[in-house]
Amino acid sequence: MNAEFARASRPTDCPCGGAAPNRASGAKPPRYADCCGRFIDGGDGGDAPATALELMRSRYTAYVLGDTGYLRATWAAHTCPADLDADPAAPGAPRWLGLAIRRHDVLDATHAEVEFVARYKTGGRAFRLHESSRFTRGDDGRWRYVDGDIHEN
Numbered sequence: 001m002n003a004e005f006a007r008a009s010r011p012t013d014c015p016c017g018g019a020a021p022n023r024a025s026g027a028k029p030p031r032y033a034d035c036c037g038r039f040i041d042g043g044d045g046g047d048a049p050a051t052a053l054e055l056m057r058s059r060y061t062a063y064v065l066g067d068t069g070y071l072r073a074t075w076a077a078h079t080c081p082a083d084l085d086a087d088p089a090a091p092g093a094p095r096w097l098g099l100a101i102r103r104h105d106v107l108d109a110t111h112a113e114v115e116f117v118a119r120y121k122t123g124g125r126a127f128r129l130h131e132s133s134r135f136t137r138g139d140d141g142r143w144r145y146v147d148g149d150i151h152e153n
């Protein structure tokens with residue numbers, strides 16, 4: 001996909017809604033360009049998320065936008081699936097409806113956890129993905145997603 005098309009198809013409001021622990025559910029969403037857009041569309045020289053929480057939000061937004069390249073770039077190399085494809089137009093692909101952040105725990109300078117609930121629809125049915133995700137910060141100072149535990153509720 002060329003960069004101009006990618007930019008033209010970006011939303012005005014950020015799909016992540018600026019989700020954060022204790023954020024009111026009806027709060028006005030931030031602008032995409034001011035929120036996850038500066039990470040997703042920033043390229044190699046762009047801003048990197050300063051916290052695992054910001055990275056979590058931007059990865060949710062990348063799923064909404066189908067930006068597989070960003071998901072791969074922010075996934076720890078040893079856990080990133082080889083067949084990762086977030087194309088929202090693919091058959092059976094989830095339609096993401098919203099993100100809520102339950103918890104952001106900074107464990108130390110290079111480890112953090114984020115617990116979230118993401119709502120989505122697929123095949124006409126609504127689902128919730130409730131996960132506690134682990135993140136690490138590399139020698140380059142960038143946070144990356146490692147893996148997560150799914151909560152069965």
Ligand SMILES: [Zn+2]
Binds near residue numbers: 016
């Ligand atoms: Zn955002």
